[in-house]
Amino acid sequence: MTNQRAIRWGMVGGGTGAMIGNIHRIAARLDNQFELCAGALSSTPEKAQQSAQEIGLDADRSYADFTEMAKSEAARPDGIRAVSICTPNHMHLPVARAFLEHGIHVICDKPMTATLPQAQELAAVAGRSDALFILTHNYSAYPQIRQARELVREGALGAIRLVQVEYAQDWLATDSDTKQAAWRTDPARAGAGGAIGDIGTHAFQLASFVSGLRPTKLAADLSSFVPGRALDDNAHIMMRYASGARGTLWCSQVAPGTENGLRLRIYGEKAGLEWHHEAPETLWFTPLGAPAQKLRRNAAGTSQAGMALSRTPAGHPEGYLEGFANLYAEAACAIRAREQGAPIPDHVLTPGIETGLDGLRFVDACVRSSAGDACWVDMDG
Amino acid sequence: MTNQRAIRWGMVGGGTGAMIGNIHRIAARLDNQFELCAGALSSTPEKAQQSAQEIGLDADRSYADFTEMAKSEAARPDGIRAVSICTPNHMHLPVARAFLEHGIHVICDKPMTATLPQAQELAAVAGRSDALFILTHNYSAYPQIRQARELVREGALGAIRLVQVEYAQDWLATDSDTKQAAWRTDPARAGAGGAIGDIGTHAFQLASFVSGLRPTKLAADLSSFVPGRALDDNAHIMMRYASGARGTLWCSQVAPGTENGLRLRIYGEKAGLEWHHEAPETLWFTPLGAPAQKLRRNAAGTSQAGMALSRTPAGHPEGYLEGFANLYAEAACAIRAREQGAPIPDHVLTPGIETGLDGLRFVDACVRSSAGDACWVDMDG
Amino acid sequence: MTNQRAIRWGMVGGGTGAMIGNIHRIAARLDNQFELCAGALSSTPEKAQQSAQEIGLDADRSYADFTEMAKSEAARPDGIRAVSICTPNHMHLPVARAFLEHGIHVICDKPMTATLPQAQELAAVAGRSDALFILTHNYSAYPQIRQARELVREGALGAIRLVQVEYAQDWLATDSDTKQAAWRTDPARAGAGGAIGDIGTHAFQLASFVSGLRPTKLAADLSSFVPGRALDDNAHIMMRYASGARGTLWCSQVAPGTENGLRLRIYGEKAGLEWHHEAPETLWFTPLGAPAQKLRRNAAGTSQAGMALSRTPAGHPEGYLEGFANLYAEAACAIRAREQGAPIPDHVLTPGIETGLDGLRFVDACVRSSAGDACWVDMDG
């Protein structure tokens, strides 16, 4: 079967060996809505070519250069309609610009850019393009996260008082020389933030996505525990919201025994919510003065939104790849709507430029706070 | 990209709306090793056609009849090399026969057939064919299940004393008229076993796969709790092994609050193992006289076999679809080997005819036991 | 403070070093309703004397012989009003007889006796005495077990279909020569049952207590895995109830990695219940078609009965000793009522002779079944 209805799609970065590239490909393939047709899979031409061959790209659509790719694909009648960017952060802006300016939709890894000025520039570029810009904050596409968001919006928690989010890993607890570690700990490629950029932005986005709240001030105590490391590998952050709510965000890449420990807890006047990435199909909901309820993906008590993002019955675990695929499925939906001149459906909640800007404002605020010895700063300083 | 290196592949049954058909398609697609080219997606011609269209099959390769499909595809130069069978149980034999006799590899839903005589007949058919027969006991393709099996084989448990397996669901706790419920509770289509065939065979296979043991005798107390139900919806089974080991198997589809609760516990002289489907990425291993170890997929302490079946780092949950995809990935590996005249690699552990026969022997023994008021019977009675 | 309102109380067995003796003393002391005044703490006179001294008993009320103790204490104006029996099983009958015949209330370790005939004899003795006989099935005094029982009685589960109970330990996985292991594996002292008597009776009682059901038939596959062991160390049991319900009971003392793993699951037409001893303050209740509720001790949603047996707020863990103390508290309540000629209050649910008889009938049925190669037998065979 040539999947003729699939969206023709390309990748920049994400050659074989790059973990995240394969994840994008699986996620895009899972629901059969994208077909990989072109790529500039590595900044090293021979690696790009080899990756293309391994993945099965046609040789003439494996590009050594993303600018060339954007131009050529835009010119082909069967050119790609969307591209995913899986490069280190510092390349997000130039790559996204190249494709957006050719009217090709962009699906981009987080953080949106390496620095806030880059993010602002990208926002301007995107504003001038009809093409969509979608940011892969995949965790916000988990069904139980969607249900959490709905509970908040429906008022089930009452006024929110507390937002506690954390994201702990241990894979950078020692000096590592893997490719993935190398660029993430290099300011020239990662940008201003280490852990705060790599995983802190995920935690920040998730908390905002579910709570509907955005802090106005924060104080961030950034540390670099591993000797010689130029960027933060741990951050303790306190946050204040305009509504009077308070929050904390902890992100770490040096916490032995944690794996990919994203955890969100939100407490309101009337109820509390708890979600852990270790068991992503369970959302705990506890009204004040009532027993905790275990809300499970696609089970009794699941919201419509949660069910719509399910492929398997309750008890047949879906996980990270399915969450990521939800993001691609919604991206496909948005792309089709845009191309038909239709409004993007309400159920599509893919993050975009505004979310990406906020992520970089968050990183920027953390860095400013840290420069002031972890003083309080305005988010929009 | 036309995935030219993918295995051309078809489906019988599994039209849109059938849960398991979509799962097969996702599993096959996940690692990009199969390409769906043909199908007889429903026994109702117009449904078959409509499903084909929805899925994107070429119209001329959507067949109203599986016999016709087998013949036509075998005759095409670009015909399918493998087919998946997603029909109710009573169709497994005729469909598998049609394809095996045309030299097309078969990937078949469990139980292998509706009855033991059918299974024996299928075994004979498969014995005369060069094509492979692979049975989708997907749970045995979970990385942590593979690690459990290795621990047993390495002797980490010592001589096994106890095998406790259970598989509890609640979706048939009341009379249901969904399509999936209808055929599973109909002896004409499901065969001799209700819960024991549908999920009991999974539990039986999983226990045997990990323990390396096969019971010689069993006593099965089958119940049909829902009024009017012709087949068992709950089974309590005691098992005895030649080695002196003992086991129990409980399967139920009427246990409110359970979802897809497959659970395996194995105890030996020297250590115990525990695995629950609810958290499939964790294997508990406790040597006698030492603390329990939490062995996590793709994390420290994972075996080579477990890592080979991982796509994401530890802490990025993989689940049911990835487990199912592991089975398809191994099927692809076996198919390629067979077609190249090479031996099937040792790491490929896809279940086949022998496992399928054993499943039906298990069902048959349960039914015989039940007919004798839950008396003890020989497995190979 | 001389606790003058406490019930004067003695012990037979349970000298220092005997685990269970100390547990009885703590449990009795916890709510300050009993005062230890006399004892025959060991069958070895010098050990009895030494234990008495260590515990702080008056020398003249430390007896070498339980018969002497019963007689002397009954004659004293300040004699004990109740006695706890913490001896190996074979002594339960003679000791209980001695005290009951002197009108002294008896609190007795389970199983009630070593054999069914002894149990029947004890029932006759108790029937002739005004003194109470209370059996320490302590697990049925956990608050969340009480709440489980109420849910069943209120009909929250509808008609019960399944009773699954298990009790797994690993402390007898190898040949052990501790004092506690020695008598439990010796038919002369333990009686007809090994694991089935020691822990199987607990599981049996708990299941009956909560479900309100008693099996009419069972099939028991008893094993002695440790070479040279005379009694069972593992039992797989299937059970049938008059109502059509079905059940299984698994008890084991050879399952590495389990500690004191008592677990009860009950499924009815309308809902399911689950309770594990590892987290005794949580009761899972799942109505069919609704999310699971986590019912916590002394928290929102707790029944009156559960609260009455709580000493601390929710989240301040109570455990085994508090559960045991609940049994002593209810024993005190029953004793006071009896001595005042008042009816025993409804909330007192301490097990007695009938429960004890049932436990021995259970052991007897298991042994008969096992003698018939695990055939089905009548409970009241």
Place this chain on the structure above:
Amino acid sequence: MTNQRAIRWGMVGGGTGAMIGNIHRIAARLDNQFELCAGALSSTPEKAQQSAQEIGLDADRSYADFTEMAKSEAARPDGIRAVSICTPNHMHLPVARAFLEHGIHVICDKPMTATLPQAQELAAVAGRSDALFILTHNYSAYPQIRQARELVREGALGAIRLVQVEYAQDWLATDSDTKQAAWRTDPARAGAGGAIGDIGTHAFQLASFVSGLRPTKLAADLSSFVPGRALDDNAHIMMRYASGARGTLWCSQVAPGTENGLRLRIYGEKAGLEWHHEAPETLWFTPLGAPAQKLRRNAAGTSQAGMALSRTPAGHPEGYLEGFANLYAEAACAIRAREQGAPIPDHVLTPGIETGLDGLRFVDACVRSSAGDACWVDMDG
């Protein structure tokens, strides 16, 4: 039995109805090392008298006034040797002073006093007395907490990088008029801290106890979410240690769905530790690059210290009362040693004046930080 070897002991506060008073009595009674002989159980004379009667105190040793009690008891040959203080915080200093000055050992609820100056004054008083002062930070007496501390001291974690501690409750999420809520939210009786004093000091002490570290600076964002509340009911705190380690402390009494959620996580260069009060018998220990180990109370892998504080075998849950009783058992040991002129044994780790001072320094620093809009302050400001 008159427990003649028990330590004669009294209480100030803790009359019937006061939750914590009963907990002290159970904890003291559990191991039979204390005997309640005297009390000034309430500041309201008739309530004191009534409580004394209910509890069973001799009428002549139930005092209306703690000063009178200290004087009278000190004068009696059979006077109390120790007293427990269970009053609101503002009374801790005068009561402790009265008894310490009469040479009577004091066991005092936390926080040590209502304010830092009071704490300093009490430190001076204690310094002049031979009597012991013991502070009831009961959580540090849990066996698995002791084992955690040993692992840190042995270097199993390497240099500590992170200390994450939290203590979340929900019982003050709305305005409550229970007696316990009333004084805790009243600055005149509770002191300068609300949640930070009541539970924050517990979390602070636990983290220090296990890590062996004490922060030098902190920033505290205190909130009073419930309208009209004068003291904090939530606190977010960031901490810095002289070693370069970083920490956070979150305490809340307004987080719906939490019960008594004390949780400690410590991460070092070489390993991580995790402990939750919800399952106090489990300590998670994960060396970097190895599977997590589940260290259970009194089970394989337990340290000597952990075993010494156990009364029951592994799997027979001990909890809050047993942890509190461990504190009393060590207090008894310390008192006996002191009275014999012997050094207090090394295994006795009961907190005292220094810990109490630190708790009030912590509260004081939080309040100072909060007054500076959550700025960073020195702990010893």
